[in-house]
Amino acid sequence: MKTYQLIATSAMGLEALVAKEVRDLGYECTVDNGKITFKGDELAIARCNLWLRTADRIKIAIGEFKATTFDELFEKTKALPWEDFLPEDAEFPVTGKSVKSKLFSVPDCQAIVKKAIVERLRKHYKKTGWFEENGPLYKIEVALHKDTALITLDTSGSGLHKRGYRVEQGEAPLKETLAAALVLLTNWTPDRPFVDPFCGSGTIPIEAALIGQNIAPGFNREFLSEQWGFISEKIWDEARTEAEDKANYDQPLDIFGSDIDHRMVNMAQENAFEAGLGDLITFKQMQVRDFTTQKQYGVIIGNPPYGERLGDKPAVQKMYQEMGHAFKDLDTWSIYMMTSDEEFEAFYGKQATKKRKLFNGFIKTDYYQYWGKRKPKNC
Template sequence: MGNYQIIATSAMGLEALVAKEVRDLGYECEVENGKITFSGDETAIARSNLWLRTADRIKIKVGEFKAYTFDELFEKTKALPWEKYLPENAEFPVIGKSVKSKLFSVSDCQAIVKKAVVERMKIHYKRNSWFEENGSFFRIEVALLKDVATITIDTSGQGLHKRGYRAEQGEAPLKETLAAALIMLTNWKPDRPFIDPFCGSGTIPIEAALIGQNIAPGFNRDFVSESWDWIPKKVWADAREEADSLANYEQLLEITGSDIDHRMVKMAQENSFEAGFGDMIKFKQMQVKDFTTNLEYGVIVGNPPYGERIGEKKAVEQMYKDMGGVFHSLDTWSIYILTSNEEFEKFYGKPATKKRKLFNGSIRTDLYQYWGKRPPKQQD
């Protein structure tokens, strides 16, 4: 087995959560803006792809160096051990980005890295002609930040938020990775009720069910690195077997999602079936002002409309008032609401216990947290 520098990329504000997940898998890590770096073998690549709920992608760091000129970028890229990763017929497109660096032309950087890799491979594979690139897929990225080039290979393929269960989605879907993060930032335990009163296509309730039954989020999808010949098939088979053995499919869950739009409710039900939960998650059409419950010590997580579109603002502000009215008496419940509306607390009628800045895509939002009473004789 080899040893690789692995990078789990992260949305802004979720780095600490991704780092905790990496450590929970048993790997020490370092945290920087947008990325968590750790060492591991082929099994670590498979396990981190399968298990990390809040990471965006898993990449292998091939090299990192300062590059002030195109010559420097070419020579230092060519010096990297590409033959360790790429077979002779590898398909290897190069993508790039550049921030605060002298080499600011991304297209030139991509072309130079591609050429350098080809030159290295020509020497190793004793080739004079062009490579056919009809084999396994390896997406290389050159990322320049303050004149430091980090060169990686993506092991995930589709982003890790693609769990494989979302047959359909609404207009402004919440990424599965952010939905999982919202749940992991709460005090919810699987034996307590969980409600999302703005469920849309069902992402938050489904992610809660995956967490509640300890199901690996990547269990029902494929990863590009599964086709690489230097990662034995047994590594992936063992990682999936481990995930299956750790899942608690017998865990009973009290999870409900509701939405004002009946089409969304139907979509959420279909996605829940696709995720393997059948009708274990209850979905119903309902306005938040009609919400009632007899249950105690539950958790509410909601991503309501933000009122950013013209004409929506007043209706959304009224909805926040309605929400405050119906949630006010739920003193044993903990309530977590994500919105970009900076006046949320005013309309809700109560200051949050705590706020946390998060990004929903490019939208800066706050997670307003209202902590309820703790259940008796239970350690959170």
Template sequence: MKNKYKLIATAAMGLEALVANEVKDLGYECTVDNGKVIFYGDPLAICRANLWLRTADRIKIVVGEFKATSFEELFEQTKSLPWGDYLPEDAEFPVTGKSVKSQLASVPNCQAIVKKAVVEKIKAHYGIQSAWLDEKGAVYKIEVAILKDMVQLSIDASGIGLHKRGYRADQGEAPLKETLAASLVLLTNWKPDKPFVDPFCGSGTIPIEAALIGQNIAPGFNRDFVSEDWDWVGEKTWEKARQEVEDKANYDQKLDISGYDIDHRMISMAKENAFEAGLGELITFKQMQVSDFTTDKEYGVIIGNPPYGERLGERPEVEKMYKEMGKAFASLDTWSIYMLTSHEGFESLYGRKATKKRKLFNGFIKTDFYQYWGKRPPKNL
């Protein structure tokens, strides 16, 4: 078994650079492509990436890449790969697929051919005589991805997507993905020793992600991963990676993080989620509308994912709220303010042109992350 693997950290559009920074912070060189960051590492790298990457969607291991324009080529090339190095003889290996701008356009046929080729290789590798494999062991989800006739075969090392941190006991109607929430925090100038406010906290995702970042707690500390059951990664490797998580956490870091929402049910939900994440004592949640926000603190950061007014009936109310927010925040000249919304008229309603805008996608909704930078604190602060 080789020690270095080609790994992919998949990323939402516009977040690739953030994922790349996180991969580099783990100590791995990487390259950035559309929707993914590519790097090389040993089994410990697979564990670390799953545990630590806050902004990636999942981790995949590339088994092989080749060109195929016929089903015969797809079968033979797939069969030639060293599947026995990855899959035990009792592995459960469902095959998913996608094909874009390729001659092999039928995804179900491609999936079936890859499945058949892997079965043949596993039978030959382990000397299995029976017609069928006993797929009752650990799960190795194989993906066949074809782009312009180039085939990539990979195995999913995460299982449930990395945005599923494990702390969400409950959520609202349109919850922000944890990976996007973490990205919003990382795109700001916030430091753990500064005040942090989310005036539209909903079920608490942004404040919780900020607290995890503030105390350097790995986002995957509270959940399981499919590759924990893989013998070639090994229980000891996972134990080492999880011990690193514990050693690097800074539980003594004091935090000033608050979340507000107009809906008292959301506040109850946010408190429950924060306690589930083990952060209940660190974050203050309170029912309040944004127009009532005041503070004597300075040099803090406000991050919000307010209602967008996507539905026509909600639009006038949302636009009124944007105007009220602009008035409430007008005197906060030392604070940096960041708002995510799809409303193209946000700046005029808020009353100020943003210092900078960044295009992001909240699910399938195209949004802008409006950034208003406050005064820099004196050097002695």
């Protein structure tokens, strides 16, 4: 099989997590802002799309080169082996972006890259007219940064956060990739109780259940590259068989999600059943101040309201106080809360053991971590 230069793209702040996932799959990688680069074959493309929980998408790097003029961009794009990837009937739209580069007109860069690919394919397929573009879709991107052009082919299609289980969502849904990251950044293991007191449409509990049973997050969806001729159906079958073999459906889980809004609770239940996890997660309508438990050594993860809208802040901060009071005696539990409110610790009533900066979309947040007592080895 051929080896490709692959890129797993990542949200800011999650690069180290994505890199760990890539290495866990057996691929050495390098880490840069928003991207993790590694080498892999066709099977690696399929496996990474199926398994990476925190990456945004998987791309093939077709070429990278200096380009300060449109002629240079055209000739160097044309020199790339496009016929190895694109069949004669390929549909291949080109998107673009440019940062700190002489070639700053993105529409012009897109048009030139498109023209260069057409010229290359015309010569290879011995064609004089236009290409019909009525076959499989190949999404190409030209990204210019400091006069270096990186041309990539997107293998994922829809972003990897689209797992396929979310039938419904609330007003400000948490991306599945970020929800998985929130779980992976904790000390939770599948043998411990897990609670999300602000479950919304259920994303964090569902991602925890997928992690707990080692279910590949992409098991329930399709990927753009499944339609491509150079990645055979046999490769995808092999990757899916591996995912099925590695899943631990017998792993018992104690996962609980609650929300103040009964409509969100119903939505969360529907999404959990769509993911095939409906029997594993308990959902309940409840306010966080009413949470009590006799269980020990559990983990609480929450993405509470931030009070971003002006009138909401006092009510949200009062809720942080109530939450601090409800959780104060849970000394064996570890508690993790993500919020943009810089006064969170003051209202919660306790300083975090550790904080980590994360971005929820474009909102800069902190992930406040309160570590509970360690579970004795004989428990």
